[in-house]
Amino acid sequence: MPRPPALPRSDWVLRSPASGAMERIEAWFQGPAYAMHRHDTYAIGRTLAGVQSFHYRRGRRDSLAGSTLVLHPDEAHDGQAGTDEGFRYRMVYVEPALIQDILGGSVLPFLEGGITHDPAISAAAQALLQGVDEVVEPLEQSDALVQLAHALAAATGGPGTRRAKAKGDYQAARRARDYLQAHATRVVALDELEAATGRDRWSLSHDFRMFYGTSPYRYLTMRRLDAVRRLLLAGLSLADAAQDAGFADQSHMTRHFLKTFGITPGRWLQVMRHAPPR
Numbered sequence: 001m002p003r004p005p006a007l008p009r010s011d012w013v014l015r016s017p018a019s020g021a022m023e024r025i026e027a028w029f030q031g032p033a034y035a036m037h038r039h040d041t042y043a044i045g046r047t048l049a050g051v052q053s054f055h056y057r058r059g060r061r062d063s064l065a066g067s068t069l070v071l072h073p074d075e076a077h078d079g080q081a082g083t084d085e086g087f088r089y090r091m092v093y094v095e096p097a098l099i100q101d102i103l104g105g106s107v108l109p110f111l112e113g114g115i116t117h118d119p120a121i122s123a124a125a126q127a128l129l130q131g132v133d134e135v136v137e138p139l140e141q142s143d144a145l146v147q148l149a150h151a152l153a154a155a156t157g158g159p160g161t162r163r164a165k166a167k168g169d170y171q172a173a174r175r176a177r178d179y180l181q182a183h184a185t186r187v188v189a190l191d192e193l194e195a196a197t198g199r200d201r202w203s204l205s206h207d208f209r210m211f212y213g214t215s216p217y218r219y220l221t222m223r224r225l226d227a228v229r230r231l232l233l234a235g236l237s238l239a240d241a242a243q244d245a246g247f248a249d250q251s252h253m254t255r256h257f258l259k260t261f262g263i264t265p266g267r268w269l270q271v272m273r274h275a276p277p278r
Contacts, residue, residue: 078262100170193216
């Protein structure tokens with residue numbers, strides 16, 4: 001006798017509180033998960049079950065259970081189930097500033113393929129990719145980040161290579177980052193950013209991308225979107241969250257939200273609310 005078709009399952013995302021410029025999630029999706037998008041953090045992941053498929057760097061990648069994902073800041077990618085069974089995964093989003101604090105102003109390590117079986121990277125990822133309900137102590141997180149930064153550097157050439165020694169003003173880029181973070185909910189003019197950093201806008205844009213993996217404007221937009229997500233989870237409407245975070249209006253915010261996370265704000269709230277009980 002044929003088996004009845006399986007009942008559809010609701011997609012869900014569990015999210016831990018942000019900790020030290022990091023965010024951890026665990027999620028399950030049956031089919032399409034995210035449209036093409038890009039964010040300004042490293043996305044370090046582990047597939048737990050099923051086939052996690054995504055397009056990255058002009059090709060399709062298929063991550064199986066146990067594989068480690070390393071997606072570079074500002075690199076476009078999507079996400080979907082590679083089979084009808086769906087997929088489950090964990091991801092930690094690590095701000096490039098944390099990697100820079102460890103590597104001291106080297107060019108950000110770039111791992112080409114998006115999926116790695118490097119044992120040092122996998123071990124560091126394992127320490128960071130604990131369940132969202134598990135407590136990661138500050139020293140534990142710090143040790144894992146140091147291990148991750150050096151493992152990424154070693155896998156991509158490491159300090160001392162030509163790429164790591166690329167010229168740029170790290171301190172100016174760092175001042176720009178601090179200034180943008182402090183003024184994220186308002187329009188920041190180019191001349192005031194030049195005055196705050198002592199660097200002309202063109203050189204500053206080059207330096208910022210070298211050390212933080214994205215442009216100053218993208219960094220500013222991401223801080224506003226971080227605020228939007230916090231406000232939505234606190235119960236604000238889309239319109240109020242957009243206004244409080246510094247966007248021109250709800251439509252302006254929604255366009256950036258979709259481009260950054262590959263999902264609309266309404267859909268994001270839906271999968272957050274469908275998460276299983278903790």
